[in-house]
Amino acid sequence: MIRAQGLTKTYDGKNAVNGIDFTVEPGRVTGFLGPNGAGKSTTMRMILGLDAPTKGSVTVNGHRYASSPAPLREVGALLEAHAVHPGRSARNHLRWLAASNGIPTTRVGEVLELVGLDSVAAQRAGRFSLGMGQRLGIAAALIGDPPVVMLDEPVNGLDPEGVRWVRSLARQLADDGKTVFVSSHLMSEMALMADHLIVIGRGTILADSPLQDFMAEHASAYVRVKAPRSTDVEALLVGRGLDVTRVDDELRVQGLDAPAIGELIGGHGLFLHELTLVRSSLEDAFMELTADSVEYHARTEVAA
Amino acid sequence: MTALAAPPTNASLGRTVRSEWVKLSSIRSTWWTALAMVVLGAGFTTIISGIAAGDIASGKSHDSPGEYITQGLIFSQISAVVIGALVVTSEYGTGMIRATLAATPVRSRVLAAKAIVVSGFLFVVGVVTAFLGYFGGNAFFRSERVGISLGDEHMLRSMFGAGLYMAGLGLLAGAIGLLVRHTAAAISIVLALVFIIGQVVQLIPGTVGEWVMKLMPGNAGPGIVVPVSFGDNMLSPWTGFAVFVGEIALLGLAGLALFQKRDA
Ligand SMILES: Nc1ncnc2c1ncn2[C@@H]1O[C@H](COP(=O)(O)OP(=O)(O)OP(=O)(O)O)[C@@H](O)[C@H]1O
């Protein structure tokens, strides 16, 4: 369990993390979602005691991370920057980690096998591809078989098979009753991986709810209606108090489900060419939610 | 998967030391640099002694063999500085410092372990270098019948002093590394301090310049390495070394203070 209270980090007078409160519960995958620069990595560094909070506090399993005599046995973390010396082999990287926390060396071989790096364990980490480096980072996070696992953008650089592997690993860890905290800036990824979502934007929590609730609340739906006599159809639907938006030759209707809309139109002797329930994607929901809090906007329009 | 035994309930410096030793010894450059230290140090001592032996034996030179028998170690200093600096700065260059501090959050313990490992390693390599240099160089002196014995005055102090001085230099470089957190900067600063600034300060006129020079780390420290001092403008060996240790301690404490305070 991870608990943050009023957690704040200020860099050069600017709040990277702005008084956030949240709890990450065991037994489920909690997604930590936010656009670039939202404060995800900063929050994770504060959890590990690497960066000191400007204000507030964060505890892991009820105490400060730094007060643990063998922290790798309590929290395993994959950090954003590859914290690996390029001249050291994967095995030796895991060996020094194991030694530092009194973890038996036999565990090194186990985690290497678990992440599929056993055949390249003797190779220098500097030669590793992005994906192999990511796997080594995950091996390092799991070396102490910790009850809390924290992964900062774990699927970065992974191929589809690797992405699926991380997803099932997170699931398995949560099913084993562990606390799993995974950051990402991709809603689509979180939709597949997380049970619970904490959305952060510009250092502030924007949403903290089960994934299902988040989807129900934010992923809006409408019924697309296409009909030859669309003005008559529109008048009919509006007359019934429904919310209708016209986009080109289609009508977007909210307030009634698709079968009822179809019956209503058919009952008035009008023809239908299309009747479809359209769910806006979670990605859209996320974009909408964080629109005001995106730190770095790409310029898509050319100035007039 | 085997279940791990119960986690240790108390943190221990021993585990951190073991971990730091795995780090240091699992990097190839550590061993290449150590080899350079031995080869350069012992090699140059042998060559310089070979050149001097004839003149000393014939009376053309009034120097003593003891002035030459550790001379090559001047070059070994570079390796000690490189190893000492890298132990700290390579962690910043690679971002590994975060993994280190996540594994061992007590920062003073991380520094203590690094200091123990790097100074122990450099002590051993320094002593080996000094002895090999002695055997190589003394072979020439002996063949000219001016050989010296390890039992001669100050000889053993000099052999083991070489290890102490190399260990100290490594710690000095590590301390500077903590302050600047950059490999090239740390190495350049320490090498400049030892090889250039230590000499340039002679230009300061009067006794001030004399004292500043005596107190510079690269001048105060190596007094314990040479069995027969070749200049009289030096502190006595152990006084000099005490000054050197004091300087390391000051820089080390400054580095520790910053290390404790800064975000990783
Ligand atoms: N060491 C630092 N010094 C100064 N500013 C920092 C530092 N670390 C982070 N920041 C700033 O804090 C904000 C949050 O950064 P952070 O890396 O936590 O975001 P993030 O959510 O992890 O983003 P990303 O998805 O790009 O990884 C950014 O504006 C960043 O520029």
Ligand SMILES: [Mg+2]
């Ligand atoms: Mg980040």
